[in-house]
Amino acid sequence: MRETFIDTTTAILDEDPRTALVVADISAASFTAARRRHPDRVFNVGIREQLMAGVGGGLALTGMRPYLHSYAPFLIDRAYEQIKLDLGHQETGAVLVSIGASYDAAAEGYTHQSPGDVALLDTLDGWTVHVPGHRDEVAALLRAAARHDDRVYVRLSTQENAHAYPDAGGLRVLRRGGPLVVAVGPMLDPVLEATLGMDVTVAYTNTPRPLDTDGLRALVEGEVVVVEPYLAGTSAHPVGQALNGLPHRALHLGVGRAEVRRYGDWRDHARAHGLDPAGLRRSISGFLL
Amino acid sequence: MHMKLLSRVTADVKHTPSAHSTLDVLWVLYDRVLRITPETVDAPDRDRFLLSKGHGPAAYYAVLAAKGFIPEEWLDDMGGWNSPLGHHPDRVLIPGVEIGTGSLGHGLGLAVGTALGLRAQGFLDTRTFVLLGDAELDEGSNHEAIAYAAAIRLPITAIVIDNRSATHGWPGGIPVRFPNWSVSVVNGRDHDQIERALRVVSDRPHLVVASV
Numbered sequence: 315m316r317e318t319f320i321d322t323t324t325a326i327l328d329e330d331p332r333t334a335l336v337v338a339d340i341s342a343a344s345f346t347a348a349r350r351r352h353p354d355r356v357f358n359v360g361i362r363e364q365l366m367a368g369v370g371g372g373l374a375l376t377g378m379r380p381y382l383h384s385y386a387p388f389l390i391d392r393a394y395e396q397i398k399l400d401l402g403h404q405e406t407g408a409v410l411v412s413i414g415a416s417y418d419a420a421a422e423g424y425t426h427q428s429p430g431d432v433a434l435l436d437t438l439d440g441w442t443v444h445v446p447g448h449r450d451e452v453a454a455l456l457r458a459a460a461r462h463d464d465r466v467y468v469r470l471s472t473q474e475n476a477h478a479y480p481d482a483g484g485l486r487v488l489r490r491g492g493p494l495v496v497a498v499g500p501m502l503d504p505v506l507e508a509t510l511g512m513d514v515t516v517a518y519t520n521t522p523r524p525l526d527t528d529g530l531r532a533l534v535e536g537e538v539v540v541v542e543p544y545l546a547g548t549s550a551h552p553v554g555q556a557l558n559g560l561p562h563r564a565l566h567l568g569v570g571r572a573e574v575r576r577y578g579d580w581r582d583h584a585r586a587h588g589l590d591p592a593g594l595r596r597s598i599s600g601f602l603l
Numbered sequence: 604m605h606m607k608l609l610s611r612v613t614a615d616v617k618h619t620p621s622a623h624s625t626l627d628v629l630w631v632l633y634d635r636v637l638r639i640t641p642e643t644v645d646a647p648d649r650d651r652f653l654l655s656k657g658h659g660p661a662a663y664y665a666v667l668a669a670k671g672f673i674p675e676e677w678l679d680d681m682g683g684w685n686s687p688l689g690h691h692p693d694r695v696l697i698p699g700v701e702i703g704t705g706s707l708g709h710g711l712g713l714a715v716g717t718a719l720g721l722r723a724q725g726f727l728d729t730r731t732f733v734l735l736g737d738a739e740l741d742e743g744s745n746h747e748a749i750a751y752a753a754a755i756r757l758p759i760t761a762i763v764i765d766n767r768s769a770t771h772g773w774p775g776g777i778p779v780r781f782p783n784w785s786v787s788v789v790n791g792r793d794h795d796q797i798e799r800a801l802r803v804v805s806d807r808p809h810l811v812v813a814s815v
Binding site: 334359368369372373378380399400 | 647693694695701706709712713714715716717719722724748750751754
């Protein structure tokens, strides 16, 4: 997904003079050619993430469309107040593109992981959040974001599904059956494997914000399981709002709050958080019994 | 004129040093330097003035009223439920205000982005100014912007109002915190000195320390 981001953003910069890119050393080398072609619109501020967000806000104030990029914990967690004030409070927007997700950087440790990024953006108004599940979903999301001035977050990950579903902005039903299981982004394949042989409906989305509330209301018949690749329960509030007035039971699965002080790779951390197929099967079947 | 307006806006709030420390610099900016009028607040090539130090904005509001950006009547109810004027300025509510501030350490980064955006769009004669307080420099975010602006030789002008209000001071002075910037140190009450310093345009960022 990172390569798709680099190729697509490089092309967008070539095609649309309103766009700009701001990075803070991360991935800077991959944009060397773009920087050479557009020195007035491609910036590497060094290891300065607060400034990256501030520069994005300033560019947007002049009418440009800035793309900002870093590891999720540096892009979102570290610069949270700049995102809140330099973008939201100024009524400007930007396209924030992160890599690393919840535990792609498993061996780097917790400092390089951001299970809380989507929850942090949920405290703010007006953010669209894309969590693509496959590299072939990334380009269209990035291109669409160039055509307006709203606030957009694109959360890229190493983990991805076998197939792309480019039309999964809303809930896209992939399996029809009983209770609804919603899989966000790269959680789709583990969910499909975990629920093999179970009488469930599986729906997929790569755009959890705004949540497809109409789709959710149409699909829920009493029970819903939401599986997200970031902090467990992040979507509990919007799901509860969407189902307001409908009697239902809900199970929210995702990354645990407790820090896993182990290294390994993303598969190890998925297992530790119960987000591998076996763990998901245990949780989902226990809930639906 | 603007002194009378300042008393009007500060009539029922405590006179704080921060409300008055900026008055002369703001007046010189709007009266002699900035290419902006109430008619050009949305012109893409207008000069930009970003008040980073959103604290004590009475002087800012008084100058905006004196120059016709906002009605004088607005000054009577600062901070009121029905007033567009808060104790920190909001760009969405006040014509001519470029950024909403209050939390310190945001204006300089926004100014760097603003100047880069203007340059990318070919507005090469448009100038970008940002005003900070000496205590505001405590915020580390400023130093990210100070270093980067110098590294890329971005010709913005930062004004630091120095009323020695930083809790731990700046031993050695403020200019040494702005390496590779050009520097003017002026009496922050002397309008001609202030104007000369603000008119400096070079091939790198410029710092004006206005001591009050």
